[in-house]
Amino acid sequence: xxxxxxxxxxxxxxxxxxxxSEKIDNLKDSIQFNDKVVIEQYLSTIEIExxxxxVEEVSxxxxxxxxxxxxxxxxxxNYIRKYYASQNIKAPNTHPNYYxxxxxxxxxDDLNDSQNIIAYIEGSEFPNEYIYIxxxxxxxxxxxxxxxxxxxxxxxxxxxxxxxxxxxxxxVKGGHGPKRSIVFLHVTAxxxxxxxxxxxxxxxIFPLENTVSTLNIDMIGRVDDKHKNNENYIYLIGxxxxxxxxxxxAQKANTEFTNLELDYTFNKEKDVNRYYYxxxxxxxxxxxxxxxxxxxxxxxxxxxxxxxxxxINYPLLAKRTKLVFATAWYLANSPQRLNPEII
Ligand SMILES: [Zn+2]
Numbered sequence: 001x002x003x004x005x006x007x008x009x010x011x012x013x014x015x016x017x018x019x020x021s022e023k024i025d026n027l028k029d030s031i032q033f034n035d036k037v038v039i040e041q042y043l044s045t046i047e048i049e050x051x052x053x054x055v056e057e058v059s060x061x062x063x064x065x066x067x068x069x070x071x072x073x074x075x076x077x078n079y080i081r082k083y084y085a086s087q088n089i090k091a092p093n094t095h096p097n098y099y100x101x102x103x104x105x106x107x108x109d110d111l112n113d114s115q116n117i118i119a120y121i122e123g124s125e126f127p128n129e130y131i132y133i134x135x136x137x138x139x140x141x142x143x144x145x146x147x148x149x150x151x152x153x154x155x156x157x158x159x160x161x162x163x164x165x166x167x168x169x170x171x172v173k174g175g176h177g178p179k180r181s182i183v184f185l186h187v188t189a190x191x192x193x194x195x196x197x198x199x200x201x202x203x204x205i206f207p208l209e210n211t212v213s214t215l216n217i218d219m220i221g222r223v224d225d226k227h228k229n230n231e232n233y234i235y236l237i238g239x240x241x242x243x244x245x246x247x248x249x250a251q252k253a254n255t256e257f258t259n260l261e262l263d264y265t266f267n268k269e270k271d272v273n274r275y276y277y278x279x280x281x282x283x284x285x286x287x288x289x290x291x292x293x294x295x296x297x298x299x300x301x302x303x304x305x306x307x308x309x310x311x312i313n314y315p316l317l318a319k320r321t322k323l324v325f326a327t328a329w330y331l332a333n334s335p336q337r338l339n340p341e342i343i
Contacts, residue, residue, distance in 0.1 A: 067141025136190030156221030224297030
């Protein structure tokens with residue numbers, strides 16, 4: 001009798017496993033990049049030299065390590081918003097100078113007022129649905145007389161967002177503007193405790209319930225020790241926590257366009273590094289918004305004054321930026337809004 005019960009249970013178990021794998025296969029099959037040639041056209045506008053230009057600018061000594069609330073950080077924010085203006089990428093109507101003030105009352109220590117920067121491209125079919133591409137703009141400032149340039153952390157992410165914004169704006173001009181709106185958000189005060197993104201998600205400019213997904217970039221220009229012999233990789237964190245579809249969209253974007261090794265080591269629930277909780281995407285995820293954190297892992301210059309622009313691997317930065325762009329493109333243009341469910 002015991003044996004019989006066990007075999008019935010096995011039968012039931014394998015049936016539901018079968019149904020589950022069929023569901024997964026159907027989900028994977030439903031993700032199709034039908035406009036591959038068009039996407040490739042705009043991926044090709046993400047250029048190594050332009051990324052290098054932005055990284056060198058934002059991590060240069062003149063900005064004194066971009067400490068939140070200090071003159072150097074404010075000047076870098078000005079560089080970022082001027083770039084959007086120069087590309088004719090809009091500021092929100094409610095924040096016409098691209099800035100959302102983050103008041104010193106919500107910041108730690110004795111930091112001064114700071115700001116998040118918001119630019120966006122309005123969707124042609126679903127303008128009230130939003131895809132966010134985010135990166136923090138601040139770094140650690142000057143410590144013991146040494147400038148912390150933060151070229152990887154997060155000059156690389158800042159440059160990637162600017163370059164993707166340019167690519168999407170070229171797509172608009174070419175008649176291939178996104179169906180959903182794309183928001184380019186540069187948050188402040190990440191290094192001192194994710195405060196800029198927390199302030200934004202507590203005081204969103206566009207309704208959070210209309211936010212489809214947030215793609216966050218924090219360090220994508222270097223190679224960690226684990227991958228010294230295979231630099232063609234990126235860590236993805238969080239993609240499958242709130243939406244199975246998001247996980248497979250990123251995978252499909254990668255197989256179609258970039259062929260990086262997607263490393264999920266840090267996505268494990270029990271990973272001791274807890275990176276899922278340690279950058280700005282988490283403030284979106286904690287409000288139920290599906291996120292992906294794109295990350296290269298730590299390296300010998302992480303949080304050191306030696307994280308400088310000459311050490312960035314620019315071809316790799318370009319490739320990783322293209323993966324984020326292709327993922328964002330799909331999210332912005334898919335016929336159905338991303339399904340925020342785990343199957
Ligand atoms: Zn960072």
